[in-house]
Amino acid sequence: MANGLYAARAKGRRMRTIGVVVNPIAGMGGRVGLKGTDERVAEARDRGAEARAPERATAALRALADVTNAAGVADATNAADGADITLLTYGGEMGESEAREAGFTPTVVGHPEDAETTAADTRDAVRGFVERGVDLVLFVGGDGTATDVATTLDEAGVDEAGSNTPMLGVPAGVKVYSSVFARTPRDAGRIAATFERTERREVNDIDEDAYREGEVRAALKAVATVPVAEALQSGKQRTTGSVETLAAGFAADAEAGVTYLFGPGGTVGAIERELGIAGSPLGVDVWRDGDLLVRDGSEAELLDALGERNIVVVSPIGGQGFVLGRGNQQLSPAVVRQCDLSVVASPAKLAATGVLHVDTGDTELDADLRGWIGVRTGRHTSQLVRIE
CATH class of the missing domain: 3.40.50 (Rossmann fold)
Known part of the structure; x- marks a missing residue:
């Protein structure tokens, strides 16, 4: 039986279409001390780095399935097939594999051209989602991926209400300074299924080469439309006071x-x-x-x-x-x-x-x-x- 919140919504429950894109190499440089993975994938692998983003994507999608099940959906596959959630993904490890592992049967809008995925693949995925009218782009990565998603949504333009398609990040990168990410993968899944309102938030990224040399050079890359939720992280702030x-x-x-x-x-x-x-x-x-x-x-x-x-x-x-x-x-x-x-x-x-x-x-x-x-x-x- 659905809990009280979802039982109250059941009569008027609307469909929600979510596009999911995963940057499978995001965060690989973190545990091996590279401070990031941009243009350093081969070096990260040489140091023994393992992919981190796919498992975090799966955790987020399982949380998404859990929430739709609580709403009275028979199982996660039905949720993906349309009972509550229609899930679109990019091919392979860029979303399709993780969605299937979480129990969904997604619609695949395209595939990466090469085995080594790139930012261009992320942008192609987002354009495919927008063309199909998704209600949310759920991405998995770090600040670089957030920038790719946000700028592509900006290029796609705004709707009649003057807003971009909303986006929400599953934190998987080394640098996660932007305020468009949920605190955890499970938080991201729950927010994706339940959000009702959106707001504008900043996307920031830093120069990784300068970061490796001990200098933080942060820059505002975009302002994105993001779900309103308590479980979103704040942007990185500087604080004052002697230590x-x-x-x-x-x-x-x-x-x-x-x-x-x-x-x-x-x-x-x-x-x-x-x-x-x-x-x-x-x-x-x-x-x-x-x-x-x-x-x-x-x-x-x-x-x-x-x-x-x-x-x-x-x-x-x-x-x-x-x-x-x-x-x-x-x-x-x-x-x-x-x-x-x-x-x-x-x-x-x-x-x-x-x-x-x-x-x-x-x-x-x-x-x-x-x-x-x-x-x-x-x-x-x-x-x-x-x-x-």
Whole structure:
């Protein structure tokens, strides 16, 4: 039986057509320390990178199926065939394979020309969706994919109400700074099935080569129409406030024999400077007993450097609240499971951030990490904050 919300809607339930496009190489560079995958696919594979986006796409589509089932649909295949959701995809790993794995029978609007997919394939998929009048483009990737989708929708023009076709991102890239993404793949699936209103949000991307050198050069790429939902992430924001006392306190309390894994960001960087570490501003460094064991390490290098007791030190992305899963995928589930988690942030940053979030790609680990955590805010102070 449908729950109360969907039972109330059942009589007037309308059809919803969703176009799904997956960038199958998105996020491959994260765990191997490349800070991104643009034009670095071969290098990522040489370092042992594995595809991350397809499994996240499948998770989102399974959540989409779960919601349609709750609405009284007999099964996910029926949802795809038209009981509630008509699903359009691009061929192969660009959406079709993941949709079928999630139980859907999608309509395929085209196929990539080569085995190695490109941004041109993403744009072709979006144009195919628009031509068929989709209600939403659900894409899987990072900020680069978001830019490709948004600019293609801009080129397609607006409807009679003056809006572009809505888009929604499933976070799968290394860089996920734009505010057009759901917090998690499952959130994306639920939002895609249930949203009622849209709003305009920013799409941002950064220069990956500059990012690898420790410099963030962000640029506004587009303004997109996006579903209104609480489970959307905010855009990355800069926050103000001194972290010197926090860094000094943390450095004074550093324990002998403990292996520290310092994540990216300015707050953690201040701690490293206090300890005399010439760390990587945007990578993950490993330090123990005064020695920098690994600078800007990959997942494999971090695992090799772990000791008997290990502590991951991270700070939330301002405005978003993510402490794991955004820009630090080298801190993989395999790494995090062998470490304690230490979150640091100035009071001003916490006030601007609110609750914290994790998105490691391992749903069991994410569930284990959720709950209250003491965030260090100063030399001797901390604040309880909830990870949701």
